[in-house]
Amino acid sequence: MQKGDFSKEFLQKIAAAEPQWMREKRLEAYALYESLPMPHTTKDDVWRRTVDMRTQDYWRRTRRYLRGFAVENYHPSVPNGAVSSEDVDYSEAETAGGLVQVDGRCQHTSGSEILKEKGVYFADIHTALQEQPELLRTYFMNKAVTLETVLKSGNIAQRNKFDALHGAFWQGGYLLHVPKGARLEVPLHVYIKMSEAEQADLSHTLIIAEEGSQVVVLEDNLSTTPDASGLHSGAVEIFAGQNANVTYVQAQRWNRQIWNFASHRAMVARDAHLCWVTATFGGRLNKINQAVVLEGAGGNAKMLGIAFTDARQHLDVSTAQEHVSPHTSSDLLYRTVLKDRAQSAWGGNIYVYPAANHTDAYQKNDNLLLSERAHADTLPGLEIQAHEVRCTHGATAGKIDAEQIFYLMSRGLLYTEAEKLIVEGFFEPVMERIPLKSVREELSTSITRKLE
């Protein structure tokens, strides 16, 4: 396969056939990318401001794990080359449509009759740029994930080198547009795969659900080889329109040689519901920003996270629940299990802005450590500027309980069986809130595999 690089020349090449505005957008991102230092080389660490910091340890650890990482070691794929055909492994029977992408290149899309009937647009993002330029011009890195994310509280600007990298060199991903009132009962399936070594995947997910619509998207990020190193610099943008009902599940199963950076941001309009599930199993280092912005009154977001890391995997997640309008609610529950020498850092913030009276926000992060050398930092935070709000948060981190193990073993279970049961039980409060049985089963399988 031909290899690109993160140069301005290559940028011009991939943008050559694109509209002028997109080329300019890429160049703007490129300029920022060039100007921002790598996070671990600077004292003025912009990442540090993404959460309310009470311990320096959190970032020291992330920076330590970033050592040995160089963007230049990875290559974005070159467009218009030959692609191998790939098995399509979702069943047409239970899907409203599907998309398979390998190394940044879309290999297959399918849409059922239902999609056509309901006027749903679903295509890889390059095709969408030709067919739906106005939608992209309005939404693409304009309203949710942007080069400079300014929190509504006004004084905190986030500028992330990897968001800039993504903005400059994005390739792959998809646009899903669900028009007003269209309700899809059956999920769409997306597979984003990485196969070649030293590849960079810069996929972009853009989901726009218009007023009163309903959609379920199941997105799987996975490696097809166990040891091909790679870089993923991704972005997910979700727009849940007024009274829309959106379920988005992202299961991340990259291999343990992938450096994974991503910014995910969802905008929730008036009376809309978002159910957002993230499951993290892979990656060497994961640095994820995930935010939900409750823009319209009555909006509701459920954020569910499960993660299971092992070996020397490092998982660093910053979440934000931004309450802009009154009578909004958000409910975040993240549970992480760590094995071997895995490390995790979770920093979560609930922001309640002055207009957001009657906010009801909940935030909980729990960590279960299966070994002495695993380590979890957890930093919940609140920033409240409105009156009459109800905000609850909490965090725990603890080793597996020897009394639980003894109790289960005294009933005939092997240590490994007892451990598995305790881990499954630990994830259960998250699992039971995931509305799709197929997803629960898939995730259970991944959890079991981690325990083997």
Place this chain on the structure above:
Amino acid sequence: MSKDLTIRDLHISVQGKPIIKGLNLSVQQGEIHALMGPNGSGKSTLAKGLMGHPLYEVDSGEVIFDGIDVLELEPNERAKLGLFLAFQYPTAIPGVSLANFLRLAVSAVRGKGANGSEKDGLIPMREFRRELREKMQQLGVDDSFARRYLNDGFSGGEMKRAEILQLAMLEPKIAILDETDSGLDIDAVRIVGESISQLIGPDLGVLIITHYPRLLDYIRPQFVHILLDGRVVESGGWELTQVLEAEGYDPIREKHGIAE
């Protein structure tokens, strides 16, 4: 042939402190024994030590069950041999339903690859459900129990009934009941006592560990032992409970020269 659990000159310490100091006891399948002693006499240490709790260090002595040296075995292997401990304070396992757990436990104790077992080594779901329903009805346990998370948010009485339900499902040869009556009101003791008495039979040997003889009104032991300072100091029949009831432990302490 009935099997027996024989304890010879057993010494157990916890964090370096000797608690059980030369204990001898033998329980046969089909027999009911009561081991009575005041707080601090070593009752729970014996119970957990017999089941193989890692924090309870066996310093010397023997525990032989059916000719096998139990002390060499992991707790799960002891369970498979047919030993069962009903915990004084059962541990909650949040997120794990009683039914799911019990199916695993029953499958493990009965042995993988047993008749009718499925490929995953578990007893068939239908068979398990039927058996569980039967046992729950027999013990008067509510159906909703099966779906609840194991001991999570259970009341004291519910926990003890869940322990007895597990005993009924696992069908051990020797069951150790560690203070199964503690923390229960009179009605709960009656319910638990009657449940246990239903399970009594020639295939089950029971060692009831208690400091208070309430439970024994429902399960009449043939053998009664007094535990003081980590040793069995008196053994006898039902009459011993009457002596305790009337006089307490003090005369026995005095007789054996053991300080309170």
